[in-house]
Amino acid sequence: MSRCGELRRRLRGLGFDAVRFARIGPGEAWPMSERFSRWLGAGHHADMRWLERGAEKRAHPGLVLAGARSMILLGVNYGRAGRGLGQSAGPVLRSAERGGVSAAGGAGVSASRAAGVAFRPESNPAFAVGGAVWARYALYSDYHDTIKAGLVAAGRVLEELFGVAGADYRYYVDTGPVLERGWAERAGLGFVGKNAMLISPEFGNWLFLAVILTRLELEPDAPLWRARKWRVASGEYQEKSAAMAAEEEATAAAATAAAAATATAAVAAAAVAVGFRFCGKCERCMAACPTAALIAPGVLDARRCVSYQTIENRGMIPRGLREGVGARIYGCDVCAEVCPWNRFAQEARGVLLEAREGGAGALSLREVLELTPGRFAEVFGKTPVKRVKLSGLLRNACVVAGNTGASGCLDVLARLAAHASPVVRAHAVWAVRRVAGPDRAPGLLEAARAAERDGIVLAEYEG
Ligand code: B12
Ligand code: SF4
Numbered sequence: 001m002s003r004c005g006e007l008r009r010r011l012r013g014l015g016f017d018a019v020r021f022a023r024i025g026p027g028e029a030w031p032m033s034e035r036f037s038r039w040l041g042a043g044h045h046a047d048m049r050w051l052e053r054g055a056e057k058r059a060h061p062g063l064v065l066a067g068a069r070s071m072i073l074l075g076v077n078y079g080r081a082g083r084g085l086g087q088s089a090g091p092v093l094r095s096a097e098r099g100g101v102s103a104a105g106g107a108g109v110s111a112s113r114a115a116g117v118a119f120r121p122e123s124n125p126a127f128a129v130g131g132a133v134w135a136r137y138a139l140y141s142d143y144h145d146t147i148k149a150g151l152v153a154a155g156r157v158l159e160e161l162f163g164v165a166g167a168d169y170r171y172y173v174d175t176g177p178v179l180e181r182g183w184a185e186r187a188g189l190g191f192v193g194k195n196a197m198l199i200s201p202e203f204g205n206w207l208f209l210a211v212i213l214t215r216l217e218l219e220p221d222a223p224l225w226r227a228r229k230w231r232v233a234s235g236e237y238q239e240k241s242a243a244m245a246a247e248e249e250a251t252a253a254a255a256t257a258a259a260a261a262t263a264t265a266a267v268a269a270a271a272v273a274v275g276f277r278f279c280g281k282c283e284r285c286m287a288a289c290p291t292a293a294l295i296a297p298g299v300l301d302a303r304r305c306v307s308y309q310t311i312e313n314r315g316m317i318p319r320g321l322r323e324g325v326g327a328r329i330y331g332c333d334v335c336a337e338v339c340p341w342n343r344f345a346q347e348a349r350g351v352l353l354e355a356r357e358g359g360a361g362a363l364s365l366r367e368v369l370e371l372t373p374g375r376f377a378e379v380f381g382k383t384p385v386k387r388v389k390l391s392g393l394l395r396n397a398c399v400v401a402g403n404t405g406a407s408g409c410l411d412v413l414a415r416l417a418a419h420a421s422p423v424v425r426a427h428a429v430w431a432v433r434r435v436a437g438p439d440r441a442p443g444l445l446e447a448a449r450a451a452e453r454d455g456i457v458l459a460e461y462e463g
């Protein structure tokens with residue numbers, strides 16, 4: 001077996017489910033970096049300023065590791081069998097918390113209608129099963145930690161097989177200035193879909209990505225669209241026919257022409273030029289996005305994205321987006337869950353992952369709303385949820401309570417209207433007004449309102 005073959009075998013043995021190699025030309029700029037610059041220029045990164053700061057490095061891997069010649073793209077499957085749209089485990093709203101009504105509406109619907117607030121649970125897939133919904137990855141120990149352990153071991157394999165020193169490679173999971181999805185696509189680990197996700201023909205949308213930059217010259221893998229074999233519905237690989245290859249080319253050309261006619265033409269055309277041929281005519285993800293954050297195929301406006309709003313945003317969730325958050329308390333998987341490529345998803349091996357069945361998914365919404373700093377650290381300290389901090393999670397839980405008509409939580413929501421954090425107070429006021437309606441809300445909020453001095457929170461009493 002070649003040394004590259006042996007490397008692939010050993011890395012798989014460490015728990016990486018997909019292992020592919022990409023070549024970095026000397027001084028090469030990533031061809032899609034133009035698209036990334038436009039994305040930043042349009043402000044689609046919201047307030048994630050760290051993306052701007054690393055922009056130059058993201059375009060030039062040689063600035064991340066001088067003399068880098070190859071990139072090793074690694075995927076860790078976190079698929080779970082039998083989980084469909086909106087079925088992510090989560091703290092199900094118990095009947096008493098809903099005031100004994102269905103989570104899809106009941107008191108929440110009538111109260112918000114009475115308050116004149118548009119409330120359309122049917123527009124939110126998360127309402128289908130009732131209860132709060134956590135992004136799947138929140139149900140594992142923080143993948144940054146567990147995958148990093150695998151990367152450390154992978155470095156040792158490189159040293160052993162190729163005799164390189166620690167300074168000859170650098171690894172990242174998420175945190176490095178590397179466009180992981182773009183490089184993964186180039187290495188044929190999958191393709192970038194209209195939902196902006198790297199989709200694997202082996203694992204669907206459920207792959208974490210990690211990279212190792214190295215000065216080694218590794219034999220590069222071909223991008224999927226250049227591959228001669230094609231995965232068919234049965235899951236088998238078949239040789240691509242000439243007709244299929246021609247159709248792919250035609251689809252790409254048509255998509256490029258269509259994109260050129262849209263307002264975001266420059267961004268979309270550059271994206272379409274390389275792909276979406278694996279999506280074909282499908283646009284399910286774009287249609288399902290609860291906040292219309294996928295503004296063009298493969299172009300995500302983070303400012304509208306529930307994942308950004310519930311994880312990265314430290315401040316107020318814009319009022320116009322709160323309803324779209326639905327019951328999603330942390331992150332959002334909608335555009336990934338609806339993707340038909342998930343029919344190839346497989347149950348995770350779990351070597352570099354650690355499921356936490358007693359964690360987020362075990363808490364009811366009321367228990368989340370009642371979290372203390374100590375309990376938050378205990379439940380979430382080792383999970384990715386710690387990123388939002390307690391105040392961020394309380395803010396999100398208030399929005400979920402408001403959206404799901406959690407009348408059984410009104411007492412704790414009214415208490416949160418006097419919380420130390422103005423962001424929590426503001427969202428608690430919104431939730432109480434939405435759930436209790438104009439007749440009951442003023443009484444529940446009377447004391448908090450009398451003490452309130454913050455203009456942003458006061459605006460929630462008026463809105
Ligand atoms: C910032 C960030 C976010 C932001 C912005 C997301 C975004 N679309 O850019 C927010 C907070 C919204 C977010 C949300 C999520 N994220 Co995130 N996020 C990142 C992070 C740290 C940087 C991404 C980035 O640079 N974005 C800028 C945009 C412009 O770049 P991009 O989407 O990567 O696209 C480039 C390439 O795809 C390239 N490209 C190359 N070929 C092609 C071909 C086509 C056709 C197209 C369109 C583009 C393209 O062009 C682009 C610009 O150069 C990465 C980790 C990393 N270092 O890459 C994780 C990452 C992308 N996130 C990940 C995940 C899992 C999520 C969520 C599912 C989490 C959740 N459940 O809530 C959602 C999914 C949202 C979505 N549909 O994208 C995974 C994705 C895994 C995968 N299989 O794709 C990553 C890779 C983390 C990881 N280590 O696994 N995320
Ligand atoms: S993560 Fe959710 S909000 Fe963000 S683009 Fe996907 S479906 Fe839309």
Ligand code: SF4
Pocket residue numbers: 193194195196278279280281282283284285286335338339340341
């Ligand atoms: S849902 Fe359809 S359009 Fe969206 S990424 Fe999947 S195949 Fe592509």
